[in-house]
Amino acid sequence: MTDRLGIVTSASLDKGIEVRLDSPVAVEDMVVGRYVTIEGQKRRFFGMITDVSLGVTDPRLTITPPDVADPFIAEVLAGTSAFGTIHVLPMLTIGGDAESLLEGSQPVKTIPGHFRVVNLASEQDMEMVFGKEDKERFWVGNPLDMENKLCLNLEEFVKRSNGIFGKSGTGKTFLTRILLIGMLQKSKAVNLIFDMHNEYGWEGSSEGSTAKVKGLKQWGQSRVAIFTLDIENSKTRKVPTDFTVQIGYDEITPEDISILRSTLNITDLAVEAAYQAHRRFGKSWIRQILELSDEELEEKLKGTNIHEGSLQSLKRGLRIFERLSFVVPQAPEDAVKHILDHLDRGVSVVLEFGRYREISAYMLVANMLSRRIYAQYQDRSEKARANDTALPQPLVITIEEAHKFLNPEVAGKTIFGTIAREMRKYNVSLLVIDQRPSGIDEEVMSQMGTKITCLLDNERDIDSVLAGVSGKSELKSVLARLAPKRQALIFGHAVPMPVAFQPREYGSAQSYKDFVAAAGSATEEQAEKDIEELWG
Amino acid sequence: MVVVGHKDGDRLCHYLPPNPARIHSFVYLCAPGEVQKFSQSLDFLSILVNTRLPVPADELIAAALRRMSRAHEDGRNFLVAAGKELATLLSNQYDTLKSILGRLK
Numbered sequence: 291m292t293d294r295l296g297i298v299t300s301a302s303l304d305k306g307i308e309v310r311l312d313s314p315v316a317v318e319d320m321v322v323g324r325y326v327t328i329e330g331q332k333r334r335f336f337g338m339i340t341d342v343s344l345g346v347t348d349p350r351l352t353i354t355p356p357d358v359a360d361p362f363i364a365e366v367l368a369g370t371s372a373f374g375t376i377h378v379l380p381m382l383t384i385g386g387d388a389e390s391l392l393e394g395s396q397p398v399k400t401i402p403g404h405f406r407v408v409n410l411a412s413e414q415d416m417e418m419v420f421g422k423e424d425k426e427r428f429w430v431g432n433p434l435d436m437e438n439k440l441c442l443n444l445e446e447f448v449k450r451s452n453g454i455f456g457k458s459g460t461g462k463t464f465l466t467r468i469l470l471i472g473m474l475q476k477s478k479a480v481n482l483i484f485d486m487h488n489e490y491g492w493e494g495s496s497e498g499s500t501a502k503v504k505g506l507k508q509w510g511q512s513r514v515a516i517f518t519l520d521i522e523n524s525k526t527r528k529v530p531t532d533f534t535v536q537i538g539y540d541e542i543t544p545e546d547i548s549i550l551r552s553t554l555n556i557t558d559l560a561v562e563a564a565y566q567a568h569r570r571f572g573k574s575w576i577r578q579i580l581e582l583s584d585e586e587l588e589e590k591l592k593g594t595n596i597h598e599g600s601l602q603s604l605k606r607g608l609r610i611f612e613r614l615s616f617v618v619p620q621a622p623e624d625a626v627k628h629i630l631d632h633l634d635r636g637v638s639v640v641l642e643f644g645r646y647r648e649i650s651a652y653m654l655v656a657n658m659l660s661r662r663i664y665a666q667y668q669d670r671s672e673k674a675r676a677n678d679t680a681l682p683q684p685l686v687i688t689i690e691e692a693h694k695f696l697n698p699e700v701a702g703k704t705i706f707g708t709i710a711r712e713m714r715k716y717n718v719s720l721l722v723i724d725q726r727p728s729g730i731d732e733e734v735m736s737q738m739g740t741k742i743t744c745l746l747d748n749e750r751d752i753d754s755v756l757a758g759v760s761g762k763s764e765l766k767s768v769l770a771r772l773a774p775k776r777q778a779l780i781f782g783h784a785v786p787m788p789v790a791f792q793p794r795e796y797g798s799a800q801s802y803k804d805f806v807a808a809a810g811s812a813t814e815e816q817a818e819k820d821i822e823e824l825w826g
Numbered sequence: 827m828v829v830v831g832h833k834d835g836d837r838l839c840h841y842l843p844p845n846p847a848r849i850h851s852f853v854y855l856c857a858p859g860e861v862q863k864f865s866q867s868l869d870f871l872s873i874l875v876n877t878r879l880p881v882p883a884d885e886l887i888a889a890a891l892r893r894m895s896r897a898h899e900d901g902r903n904f905l906v907a908a909g910k911e912l913a914t915l916l917s918n919q920y921d922t923l924k925s926i927l928g929r930l931k
Contacts, residue, residue: 313910347917356924362902363927366909371917 293410295320295376298328301401306340307378309408313369317342320376323434323768323790325411325419327384330402334384336395336411336419336787340764341377378408379764381787382419395419395786413438419786428472429804430465431793434777440791444469444477447740447784448686451710451720455727455755456744461776463489464496465742465793466688466723467505471805474510474638479684481506481638481721482629482663484656486647486690491516491640492529496797503797506640509805515632517625519616519655520644533628535641537655538621539580539611540573546658547607549700553650554607559600566594567604577619579605580612614651626662633663633685649694657695660687661705664718671716685718692722693729701731710734728754739783745772759788827853828877830870840869861897865904868911875915884922887912888929905930 295315301307307328311317320342328335346352351371358364380402382395395418411419416433421441423429429439454469456462467490473479483490483506491514493502507514507530515532518524524531544564547554551561568575570591579587579601587601611617632639641659643652663685670682689695689706701707709720711733722738724730728750735754746752752769756762759781768790769779781788795801832843856864864870874887891908895901909927916923 347913348920350920354920356927360931362906362909362931365906366913366927370910370913371920371923 311374317374336382337378337380431791448479450739453722460744483688523644535625539576556607560603563596563600688721692724858897
């Protein structure tokens, strides 16, 4: 059955299409955000309703309204003298012939002719545009007010760095968790998650209730390892951990201090002093600065032009490591090696921060570990290219509070700025979670493949998320109208067009069953394929 | 009398014949079946709307439609369809439309 809505009366690629509604169609059924198809002569257009309005053929009708108490008159006038119109933003074209059907939908480059018929999008159309849950595609949610599933091709998704944005309390963490489970189930990528609030590893909390929701480890015991910085805290929370990360003073470089400059509240000169001290003392520089008395230090640093004040400022800043008990003079084991070992085996790593929720600890650890892991990946990828062997497994690094790492001041210095920019060259990409996207360097934002944003109400944040997207003003109004919880807008590389959607449910017994079913079908299909390949 | 259509062989036409009716032809009342068949299409309304008549057109149109509706099983549906056609024809003569519709009840 086709749900005919009306006909095209005027159109412009830039401003959208005006559609006059047929008389039996109720204006109130036309909701902004619904999807429609337009039957053009050669192709079909797929678009979204962005405005609904009322029109009359004769302005006198509005000045002396007819007697609508009479049902006969109301029925005659509805759809003729007084009618509804909708404004449709064309988004995609679906080719009419078999070849273009295979290619799938294409961005819209033309408009339908006059008086072409407009229908509500059918199930098949929606499936064609938003995908169907299968072994590559993962169901993330449903387009608003719709039964259809919005499915992401996660293989494509992880090829680029992506961002999840939204005000605090809008459901970023839930959305991220859903995506991470999806990656675990349906992509070849391994994840390294810097879990500031201990939400992703074993179990997470859900806002407004005491119920706990399952973390990643509970989905794939053998494919997820939980590392912790705070073993005491993990034990209290009864989290089974695989490794306790400790960082030696000798592993920290002046670059790490330089990105912490503003959080440690030290001066530029103090950062400069750190570089000089590093040159003089080598790897033991932090130890020497913290352990030697002022006189001894002065003696040893003679000949450098470190100012007394800068040194004191640096020393004060470095005292933070005495508070962070995971930073020890000498680490018993190499954390990076352990993480890499796990990643190489296809095991994703969640690093819990326990009680160390301060941003300086997070930035220090995330940046330091990522830098060394990235260096390894870079090295391996280059070797693999030179020897024509397989590239290392794709790695997705998840970071929270991203504006602290990726703000214009430090984006150039942190490894995350490099990863976001150099993208996929070395098979490492980022999943950035943040609540202040305006704080993130423009250049980094522009390199993100797919952006998912929950409600944002700060003008600058909205602008920075939507920068460079076509149809920005329409999307802006969609974004501003999202519900404060469990609604999001996705656009970019992984979806054919921007879609406002409701993330799938997570936390109830039924929702867990759905995840298991999805994973089950994927492995079953894989098994079938393997059998087929084996026996020809 | 206003001519609103003619029959060409078996075909009913809702527009004027090429020649006027011959003088001294006999005039008959249409049977209800013929009325019903003729009013399947509402194209004849444009002739009524656009003809200069010695009587008020709105009265005539309303009376004609009321009478035609009796030949239909669902008279109201016919009137609604006719009303919609009129609304299109009289899209810039709201007052005429309003008075005809008022007389159709």
